[in-house]
Amino acid sequence: MLQLRNVTVGFGDTHPALAEADLxxxxxxxxxxxxxxxxxxxxxxxVAAGLVPHLVRPPLFSGAVTLRGRExxxxxxxxxxxxxxxxxxNVEEQLWDLGVEDLIAFPLENRGTPRAAIRDxxxxxxxxxxxxxxxxxxxxxxxxxxxxxxxIATALAxxxxxxxxxxPTTGLDPAARARLVRILKKLAPDIPALLVAEQDPASIVAxxxxxxxxxxxxLAPAAPANDIIxxxxxxxxxxxxxxxxxxxxxxxxxxxxxxxxxxxxxTRLARADGRPVLEDVGFEIRAxxxxxxxxxxxxxxxxxxxxxxxxxxxxxxxxxxxxERAEGWTPARRARSIAYVPQNVRRILFNMTVxxxxxxAITAGRSNDASAAEKATAALAKxxxxxxxxxxxxxxxxxxxxxxxxxxxxxxxxxxxxxDEPLLARDLHGRHMLGRFLxxxxxxxxxxxxxxHDLELVDDVASRTLILEGGRIAFDGPPDAAWQSPAFAAxxxxxxxxxxxxxxx
Amino acid sequence: xxxxxxxNFFVKLAAGFLVMLLAWVAPDWRYGVPLAVANLIFLAAxxxxxxxxxxxxxxxxxxxxxxxxxxxxxxxxxxxLDALLLSAGMAARLVTTTxxxxxxxxxxxxxxxxxxxxxxxxxxxxxxxLSLTFGIIPMLRDDxxxxxxxxxxxxxxIDDVPLPTRLRFALARGVPLLVQSIRMAHAISLSLSLYGFxxxxxxxxxxxxxxxxxxxxxxxxxxxGH
Numbered sequence: 001m002l003q004l005r006n007v008t009v010g011f012g013d014t015h016p017a018l019a020e021a022d023l024x025x026x027x028x029x030x031x032x033x034x035x036x037x038x039x040x041x042x043x044x045x046x047v048a049a050g051l052v053p054h055l056v057r058p059p060l061f062s063g064a065v066t067l068r069g070r071e072x073x074x075x076x077x078x079x080x081x082x083x084x085x086x087x088x089x090n091v092e093e094q095l096w097d098l099g100v101e102d103l104i105a106f107p108l109e110n111r112g113t114p115r116a117a118i119r120d121x122x123x124x125x126x127x128x129x130x131x132x133x134x135x136x137x138x139x140x141x142x143x144x145x146x147x148x149x150x151x152i153a154t155a156l157a158x159x160x161x162x163x164x165x166x167x168p169t170t171g172l173d174p175a176a177r178a179r180l181v182r183i184l185k186k187l188a189p190d191i192p193a194l195l196v197a198e199q200d201p202a203s204i205v206a207x208x209x210x211x212x213x214x215x216x217x218x219l220a221p222a223a224p225a226n227d228i229i230x231x232x233x234x235x236x237x238x239x240x241x242x243x244x245x246x247x248x249x250x251x252x253x254x255x256x257x258x259x260x261x262x263x264x265x266x267t268r269l270a271r272a273d274g275r276p277v278l279e280d281v282g283f284e285i286r287a288x289x290x291x292x293x294x295x296x297x298x299x300x301x302x303x304x305x306x307x308x309x310x311x312x313x314x315x316x317x318x319x320x321x322x323x324e325r326a327e328g329w330t331p332a333r334r335a336r337s338i339a340y341v342p343q344n345v346r347r348i349l350f351n352m353t354v355x356x357x358x359x360x361a362i363t364a365g366r367s368n369d370a371s372a373a374e375k376a377t378a379a380l381a382k383x384x385x386x387x388x389x390x391x392x393x394x395x396x397x398x399x400x401x402x403x404x405x406x407x408x409x410x411x412x413x414x415x416x417x418x419x420d421e422p423l424l425a426r427d428l429h430g431r432h433m434l435g436r437f438l439x440x441x442x443x444x445x446x447x448x449x450x451x452x453h454d455l456e457l458v459d460d461v462a463s464r465t466l467i468l469e470g471g472r473i474a475f476d477g478p479p480d481a482a483w484q485s486p487a488f489a490a491x492x493x494x495x496x497x498x499x500x501x502x503x504x505x
Numbered sequence: 506x507x508x509x510x511x512x513n514f515f516v517k518l519a520a521g522f523l524v525m526l527l528a529w530v531a532p533d534w535r536y537g538v539p540l541a542v543a544n545l546i547f548l549a550a551x552x553x554x555x556x557x558x559x560x561x562x563x564x565x566x567x568x569x570x571x572x573x574x575x576x577x578x579x580x581x582x583x584x585x586l587d588a589l590l591l592s593a594g595m596a597a598r599l600v601t602t603t604x605x606x607x608x609x610x611x612x613x614x615x616x617x618x619x620x621x622x623x624x625x626x627x628x629x630x631x632x633x634x635l636s637l638t639f640g641i642i643p644m645l646r647d648d649x650x651x652x653x654x655x656x657x658x659x660x661x662x663i664d665d666v667p668l669p670t671r672l673r674f675a676l677a678r679g680v681p682l683l684v685q686s687i688r689m690a691h692a693i694s695l696s697l698s699l700y701g702f703x704x705x706x707x708x709x710x711x712x713x714x715x716x717x718x719x720x721x722x723x724x725x726x727x728x729x730g731h
Contacts (some may be wrong), residue, residue: 046573055698067541067613081699094693094699101722102616105711107700109623122722136721138614140644154700311654330664331657340658348655350681394684412660 001027001193002048002084002162003066009043009052010060017043019217021063025162028092030194031222034201035214036239036427037399042089042166046212048076049086049164050193078111084475085155089167089197090398091147093206094154100134100142101126104153111158125153129183129438144171145297149180168271168391169203170423171343173297173453174279174493177203199426200454202243205229213238239428241456247497248460255463256287258309258320259415259447260338265317267307276315277303279471285416287445290438292479294464296491299468300450305418310334322415330470336364339414343421345395345405354380354396355389355403361408381412382440383433406437417441418449424458455496459483467491509551510612511717514621514635521605528601534590536690537597544604553611555646563600570596601719615640617718624714629704633697641689652678 004023012017018040018238025031025048035041035091046052050072053061058221065072072080086093108118126132129149129445134142139150147166155163169177184194184207198204201211205225212222215238228234234409267283277300285291305310308319310331319326321337339361342348351357358376363369369377383403388396393404410419417437424430438461441448452458456477458465465482467475474487482488483495524544529535545563550555572594578588578671615636622632656663656674712719 002561051525051695051699055695076705077698078701081701086699093688094696096674096693096696097615097640098619099616099721101711102619102651103616108704109619109708109710110697110701110703112706112709115709115711115713118709119513120720122711123724126722132724138616140647158701187657188717307660330662331654332660332662332664335658335660347651348659350656350659351678352680360659360661364662394681408659490620 001025001068003064004047005064007047007063007065009040009047009058012059016057016060016217018047018219019045021047021217021219023212023219023222025193025195027161027192030188030205031196032208032211032225033195033197033214033219033242034199034211034235034238035197037199037424037430038397039214039239040217041214043166043217044219044338045086045166045195045197048162050080050085051086054080062419082107082111082158083158083160083165084162085158087148087155087166087168088162089170091144091151094151095139095147097138100131100137100139100150103139103150104157106154107157110343121157125156128187129153129156130179143195143297143408145173145176148172152180152380156187156191157191162195163191165194166198167198168196169198169200171297171421171453172460174203174455175491176297180204181207193388199240199423201229201240202242205243213240215239236428238335241426241428241431247499248292248440251450255289256445258284258286259318259322260285261318263318265304265307265319266315267303267316269303276471278307281317281467281468281471281473283473283476285447285449287415287447288442289464290442290448290450290462292450292458292465293468294452294455294458294465294482295468300471301468302420304450304468305420307342308334308418309338309340328444331378332364335414336412337415339409339412339417341405341409341417341419341422343403343423344398345401346398348405349393349401351502353389353391354385354391354393357393357404357407358411361412365430375409379407382410382436399430402430403433406433410437414446416447420451420452421453422450422457453491455483459496461462508717510614511617511720512612513623513714513716513718514609514613514618514639516716517609521609524605527684528598531594531598534594534597537594541597541600541604542686544601548604548608551608553608555611558646559603559607559646563603566603567596568601572598592677610642613639617686617720619708620710620712620714620718623708623710624712626707629706629708631704632708633702637693645682645686645687649678649682652681652685655681 002025004021007018007021009018010017021044024025033041033044033459047065052058064404067083067325069077104125105118105122108121126135129152131149131153134146139147142150168180172180181204191497196204196208204278209223209225210222211228213220213234230244232242261284263282265278267276267278281304293301304314307314311328322333326334349357351360355376359372362372362375377389380389383406385403385407388400393401396404402422422434425434438448450462462479464477466473466481467482467487469487469490475482475485483499528537528540531540574592574595576586578591618636618639619632620636661674663671697715
């Protein structure tokens with residue numbers, strides 16, 4: 001159905017994002033493309049979906065892309081984008097402030113489909129993708145996982161022959177990932193071909209039949225999924241964590257004094273039924289610890305750290321930072337003790353150069369300490385960003401921005417760093433950088449809170465695990481005990497590394 | 506109050522123009538000021554979102570208008586009380602005008618505007634311009650607040666500082682806001698291209714549109730259409 005021949009794409013950097021790629025997708029095929037961050041997955045998918053070079057024109061493009069034997073350029077735009085539908089990794093790039101039904105119906109409305117037919121298709125998609133509860137909501141008020149499912153429904157509205165999904169499990173908790181796989185399997189008769197890119201193949205492998213690995217812009221031939229999934233070498237060569245890897249040795253931590261204590265925390269922010277998002281939350285983070293925080297999408301993890309940082313008002317409870325009551329502190333004062341690195345680091349950048357961002361992390365804009373630039377340069381070098389010091393931070397790739405987030409949190413010297421779903425940790429180089437960050441902080445008697453849906457990552461690096469459920473910390477203890485706890489069982493998730501109760505210890 | 510959100514965008518737009526017209530034909534402050542106050546009370550009564558921010562902005566506007574007009578009128582030799590009342594009348598017109606359009610903007614989602622425009626048979630370009638004009642301002646305002654939170658979370662003291670410093674830090678939000686605006690424009694443009702928006706093709710809508718615009722799709726009800 002779709003063929004790429006000798007396709008090379010460059011965006012002005014020294015190396016092309018995609019080099020001499022060949023790819024064939026036949027009717028009925030379900031192909032997974034895996035590679036490290038920055039390996040060219042998104043570029044490949046954008047070429048396959050016709051975005052590059054038809055909507056986004058890169059400085060370098062060569063090769064041929066044909067759909068049903070005709071060059072993509074010979075297809076009318078309507079024909080092309082109803083035959084192939086893509087959902088980007090960053091779904092925000094395809095969304096704006098419409099209602100859920102508006103967004104799903106948008107392609108049909110634009111193409112003049114009669115109202116009755118649109119309403120029938122809307123009902124069908126809302127039911128098939130189990131989105132009934134989201135009807136009437138505005139898209140930008142939804143969680144990341146909900147937005148992704150609505151974006152997939154929109155992509156399916158015109159009944160495409162090829163569905164292209166770029167990192168569809170990003171931001172989804174394990175239950176939501178399982179639901180996505182179940183829905184894709186259920187809809188298989190309606191989706192003749194599927195092309196998916198992922199860093200974490202394990203979560204999506206049940207819905208695909210072949211895998212192609214991508215390294216440094218070069219695509220290896222596709223192989224049957226069963227032949228490659230259990231093999232370690234090809235994944236490591238591609239810079240990706242092997243899906244069937246062994247469990248990493250445990251990090252032993254000697255916890256020091258409490259750096260952050262939270263007790264009886266109740267938020268003012270409430271759920272639709274009037275209950276506070278967090279009702280009675282209590283925990284401690286001690287020097288030298290990596291504390292993993294897990295919970296369902298919408299459990300209140302974001303609200304929890306926003307409350308601790310003073311960005312969300314609390315109704316009751318105590319927050320003690322380094323032995324001092326901090327409820328009356330401004331968010332800026334709290335931030336001098338607690339650094340926050342979000343999943344999308346772009347959200348916290350506002351300086352003109354990469355170096356300025358790190359200098360700001362050190363000085364918080366209060367002074368022009370002469371040594372700050374020197375410290376900032378050293379921090380950039382540590383995370384491989386020295387060459388980008390004078391670049392605008394918004395010009396960096398998402399991966400480079402994630403590393404910049406680590407450099408800022410490291411250089412800030414705060415007692416605690418909160419890492420919210422660090423996606424760079426899903427490949428070998430990113431995991432190495434994260435390890436460097438953790439080692440630096442722990443050796444200095446600092447601590448890290450890691451918020452993640454990646455249970456293998458939590459199992460690998462956390463010395464303690466918190467499970468947030470029902471507005472409370474339902475479990476607080478070592479990861480081994482967490483996977484066997486009733487609180488974890490209540491989530492209904494599979495344990496990391498396929499662990500089940502009794503195997504973890 | 507939820508019903509106000511479902512009123513057809515064009516009905517709200519017509520009502521807004523009517524209120525604005527009343528403000529501008531009001532002969533002096535004795536009519537203009539009560540009308541402005543009534544508008545503000547109306548906004549408070551319906552619990553319009555982000556009213557606090559709007560009130561801050563409008564207070565600044567009133568202060569600037571009264572100060573500049575009074576200075577001008579006093580220089581021209583008018584008595585202080587007369588100058589104050591004339592300035593208050595002008596400020597009241599601006600308050601009423603901004604309140605009317607703030608109401609329209611806050612209670613009209615881009616989706617409901619798209620539906621109203623499509624049902625009215627407007628050309629696709631006009632449909633797009635109207636929904637973006639009224640829909641994008643709240644999105645940019647949310648982004649401005651989000652960037653402020655990012656500055657706080659990075660340790661920038663923007664709450665417990667003198668007003669001039671606060672204003673300087675607010676200006677520093679301009680760069681990321683500009684970047685965000687460009688990204689938003691790119692996202693909308695990509696979405697329009699991918700999803701078949703064509704200036705030469707008349708759009709349809711899933712919603713039933715009359716004086717009210719259907720807010721959500723009933724999953725189990727029969728669609729009788731309009």
